[in-house]
Amino acid sequence: xxKINVLGILFDNVTKKEAADLAFSHIESGRQAVVVTPxxxxxxxxxxxxxxxxxxISADITLPDGEGALWAAKKLGTPLREKVAGxxxxxxxxxxxxECGKSLFLLGGKAGVAEKAxxxxxxxxxxLKISGMHDGYFERSGAENARVIAQIxxxxxxxxxxxxxxxxxxxxxxxxxxxxxxxLIACLGGSIDVYAGNVHRAPKLFIKLRxxxxxxxxxxxxxxxxxxNLPKFMKNVKKQIKLQNxx
Ligand code: UDP
Numbered sequence: 001x002x003k004i005n006v007l008g009i010l011f012d013n014v015t016k017k018e019a020a021d022l023a024f025s026h027i028e029s030g031r032q033a034v035v036v037t038p039x040x041x042x043x044x045x046x047x048x049x050x051x052x053x054x055x056x057i058s059a060d061i062t063l064p065d066g067e068g069a070l071w072a073a074k075k076l077g078t079p080l081r082e083k084v085a086g087x088x089x090x091x092x093x094x095x096x097x098x099e100c101g102k103s104l105f106l107l108g109g110k111a112g113v114a115e116k117a118x119x120x121x122x123x124x125x126x127x128l129k130i131s132g133m134h135d136g137y138f139e140r141s142g143a144e145n146a147r148v149i150a151q152i153x154x155x156x157x158x159x160x161x162x163x164x165x166x167x168x169x170x171x172x173x174x175x176x177x178x179x180x181x182x183x184l185i186a187c188l189g190g191s192i193d194v195y196a197g198n199v200h201r202a203p204k205l206f207i208k209l210r211x212x213x214x215x216x217x218x219x220x221x222x223x224x225x226x227x228x229n230l231p232k233f234m235k236n237v238k239k240q241i242k243l244q245n246x247x
Pocket of ligand 1: 108109110135136137163164165166168188189190191192193
């Protein structure tokens with residue numbers, strides 16, 4: 001499997017279908033795999049925080065959800081084949097899991113969000129086993145953390161969606177994957193709000209014009225802080241290009 005290096009993070013150069021095939025091969029074999037979908041903001045944070053970088057690179061499957069990674073890969077002369085949006089990846093995993101009797105645990109979101117997501121998922125994929133759910137506001141250490149992990153393992157879920165927001169979810173998964181039994185652990189951020197119907201994906205035109213980020217910014221102006229990191233990210237990509245050219 002070809003990997004594309006963007007600021008030290010190795011992306012899997014896969015199509016949406018190949019990403020789901022790869023993830024499913026782990027579910028079938030039981031060999032645990034963690035999936036992350038870092039965007040430009042997280043790539044930038046990885047440069048600033050070794051803890052975040054360690055968490056991101058400890059994943060087994062790294063998918064480009066966002067224009068930042070795609071833009072950077074192209075600039076670096078190693079274009080990625082396509083954007084694999086985490087929310088679509090999650091939907092495809094649920095579709096396939098429903099077909100072959102695999103089960104899913106939903107972790108994350110505010111109180112009631114996972115329940116609402118589970119209801120919507122159940123009506124879309126009636127055959128999918130949702131083995132349990134828990135909100136994302138718990139003490140991520142000590143007894144409470146252990147109780148949440150025990151609940152996940154007791155549910156015997158094959159797949160765990162972790163939606164605690166980035167980079168919290170990547171750090172939590174890195175710290176706890178050894179105690180978690182699901183074969184596939186996918187860090188999917190705000191996808192749980194989309195599955196719950198609380199947040200809507202951008203209209204198709206925004207997705208086609210590759211401006212989904214702009215739609216999200218218009219809907220949630222507080223995201224401007226994240227967008228402000230983009231010039232720094234672009235500067236660092238240019239630095240990587242320069243270093244490559246010097247070799
Ligand atoms: N969240 C959570 N626990 C926390 C912080 C956040 O479960 O301690 C949830 C939050 O309710 C939301 C998701 O994580 O459902 C974060 O979504 P956002 O779109 O901000 O993150 P991103 O997808 O950009 O990582």
